[in-house]
Amino acid sequence: xxxxxxxxxxxxxxxxxxxxxxxxxxxxxxxxxxxxxxxxxxxxxxxxxxxxxxxxxxxxxxxxxxxxxxxxxxxxxxxxxxxxxxxxxxxxxxxxxxxxxxxxxxxxxxxxxxxxxxxxxxxxxxxxxxxxxxxxxxxxxxxxxxxxxxxxxxxxxxxxxxxxxx
Amino acid sequence: xxxxxxxxxxxxxxxxxxxxxxxxxxxxxxxxxxxxxxxxxxxxxxxxxxxxxxxxxxxxxxxxxxxxxxxxxxxxxxxxxxxxxxxxxxxxxxxxxxxxxxxxxxxxxxxxxxxxxxxxxxxxxxxxxxxxxxxxxxxxxxxxxxxxxxxxxxxxxxxxxxxxxx
DNA sequence: TATTGTTATACTCTATAACTATA
DNA sequence: TATAGTTATAGAGTATAACAATA
Numbered sequence: 001x002x003x004x005x006x007x008x009x010x011x012x013x014x015x016x017x018x019x020x021x022x023x024x025x026x027x028x029x030x031x032x033x034x035x036x037x038x039x040x041x042x043x044x045x046x047x048x049x050x051x052x053x054x055x056x057x058x059x060x061x062x063x064x065x066x067x068x069x070x071x072x073x074x075x076x077x078x079x080x081x082x083x084x085x086x087x088x089x090x091x092x093x094x095x096x097x098x099x100x101x102x103x104x105x106x107x108x109x110x111x112x113x114x115x116x117x118x119x120x121x122x123x124x125x126x127x128x129x130x131x132x133x134x135x136x137x138x139x140x141x142x143x144x145x146x147x148x149x150x151x152x153x154x155x156x157x158x159x160x161x162x163x164x165x166x
Numbered sequence: 167x168x169x170x171x172x173x174x175x176x177x178x179x180x181x182x183x184x185x186x187x188x189x190x191x192x193x194x195x196x197x198x199x200x201x202x203x204x205x206x207x208x209x210x211x212x213x214x215x216x217x218x219x220x221x222x223x224x225x226x227x228x229x230x231x232x233x234x235x236x237x238x239x240x241x242x243x244x245x246x247x248x249x250x251x252x253x254x255x256x257x258x259x260x261x262x263x264x265x266x267x268x269x270x271x272x273x274x275x276x277x278x279x280x281x282x283x284x285x286x287x288x289x290x291x292x293x294x295x296x297x298x299x300x301x302x303x304x305x306x307x308x309x310x311x312x313x314x315x316x317x318x319x320x321x322x323x324x325x326x327x328x329x330x331x332x
Numbered sequence: 333t334a335t336t337g338t339t340a341t342a343c344t345c346t347a348t349a350a351c352t353a354t355a
Numbered sequence: 356t357a358t359a360g361t362t363a364t365a366g367a368g369t370a371t372a373a374c375a376a377t378a
Binding site: 001002003004006007008009010011012013014015016017018019020021022023024034037038041045058059060106109110113114115116117118119120121122124125126127128129131132133135136138139140141142 | 167168169170172173174175176177178179180181182183184185186187188189190200203204207211224225226272275276279280281282283284285286287288290291292293294295297298299301302304305306307308
């Protein structure tokens with residue numbers, strides 16, 4: 001358990017963190033806003049899935065997810081095919097065009113980070129990523145849990161706060 | 167210089183970080199949205215200042231700053247007095263009510279963090295804060311620079327870009 | 333009756349541009 | 356002419372609630 005001063009300083013940093021995200025979004029192609037980018041990134045990482053699962057990964061209401069996905073689908077980046085097992089559901093899949101767009105996003109953001117973080121060592125970047133991942137996991141653990149998967153097989157530098165199915 | 171895989175993983179974490187911020191803002195009093203909270207926090211930390219300086223600290227356009235400050239002033243948290251040295255400017259100051267509101271904000275967010283991060287050590291929280299501070303500084307250093315002070319000596323966990331009165 | 337997904341509405345945050353009042 | 360600050364407008368993100376189709 002950390003001291004109050006620690007928390008307050010962390011709060012300040014969290015609060016001021018918007019600036020970094022804003023600068024990241026400024027290098028994104030105008031046609032692809034952040035919401036769509038997040039959709040593509042998650043589909044690229046986790047593969048095909050349903051709306052509800054995507055909403056959970058985005059940690060956002062499904063109504064919001066629906067709009068982001070609609071935007072992506074309109075541009076041909078995502079395909080929504082009916083789920084044969086449940087006609088209410090739709091299976092989302094990244095199209096080749098979506099994959100290309102995703103590559104472009106990573107290309108741009110990676111270039112930005114490589115520029116800004118040129119004086120960071122590989123290990124320092126890894127450290128920050130690890131701690132941010134863990135922070136997010138610590139918050140996730142306390143969510144109204146829908147269908148949190150039982151300890152997703154941590155893939156390398158994954159979450160240090162193991163997820164227990166409640 | 168870190169490897170591309172490092173950057174991509176960091177990008178994913180940055181992208182997913184909104185969830186943490188959203189949860190933080192959910193514990194805020196309805197009357198005090200995030201923008202006002204940031205204003206109060208910066209005035210509390212750095213003391214009285216002008217609009218332009220606050221806008222720079224917020225890393226946001228002055229038009230945005232103006233609205234947040236107006237919101238805070240309407241609620242009696244911030245006082246805008248004319249600058250005798252320059253009649254175009256206004257000096258911002260935290261009122262006692264603003265200080266009380268700020269205390270309340272820290273109280274709530276600290277409580278949230280203490281809950282979520284109960285299994286983090288003091289040192290781990292410090293580590294994360296330090297790295298986030300440094301990340302932000304790395305981005306700041308590349309900004310269109312208005313009155314950025316000349317590379318101050320980093321002192322541990324404080325902002326690495328200390329503020330000097332222009 | 334409950335769940336999946338969509339749509340309508342409203343609110344916050346942001347940037348750009350036009351405007352004022354000083355400098 | 357340039358700068359400090361305000362306001363109007365527009366765009367992105369989010370949540371809540373009402374709705375349709377299916378389970």
